[in-house]
Amino acid sequence: MDDGGSLYDAIGGTDGLRRLSDSFYERVLADEVLAPVFATFTPDHVEHVAIWLGEVFGGPARFTEAHGGHQALLRSHLGLRIRDEHRTRWLELMGEAVDEVLPGQPVVRDALMAYFGWGTAIAQQVSQEPVGTDLGDPGPIPRWTRQGLVK
Ligand code: HEM
DSSP, rough: OOOOOOOOHHHHHHEEEEEEEHHHHHHHHTTTTTTTTTTOOOOOHHHHHHHHHHHTTTTHHHHHHHOOOOOOHHHHHOOOOHHHHHHHHHHHEEEEEHHHSTOHHHHHHHHHHHHHHHHHHHHHHHHSSSSTOOOOOOOOOOOTTEEOOOO
């Protein structure tokens, strides 16, 4: 079946994801709802998010190999106490970033936003637990295609 290829390729690989991550963080840091949540932001985040998304969307497993894998990602969100309004705003700003970086690609947009809807719910849930919580083994980093989560 022709499934249109990986989302990673559709976005333009790691460079495309860097552009997406850059555009997103520019918006976050200028946003009065989210900027305070990202008070510990450093420029490394842009690259780390691009690497994470690359692995999720079918690119190389670089987050697993060099950045602590699924568990490290979950741990980054511990203690943030993300509220509904934060998550809603996160999704709005990511939607704007997708529109800027990938204009005129509604099918890819829908697939990305479906992942972000799913992933932000997990981030919000984990963020209610205090820093240092033992998360156990969360398993490998999830993979997401145009058909959704790979089971
Ligand atoms: C699909 C959803 C999400 C993904 C893929 C994601 C990805 C990431 C990644 C890769 C990092 C680590 C950055 C680094 O180590 O440099 C990170 C950290 C962070 N994320 Fe998320 N995130 C998501 C949802 C959210 C949401 C909904 C919020 C809040 C509204 C949020 C707030 C933060 C903050 C504040 C940090 C920095 C924590 C620190 O200082 O280490 N994230 N996120």
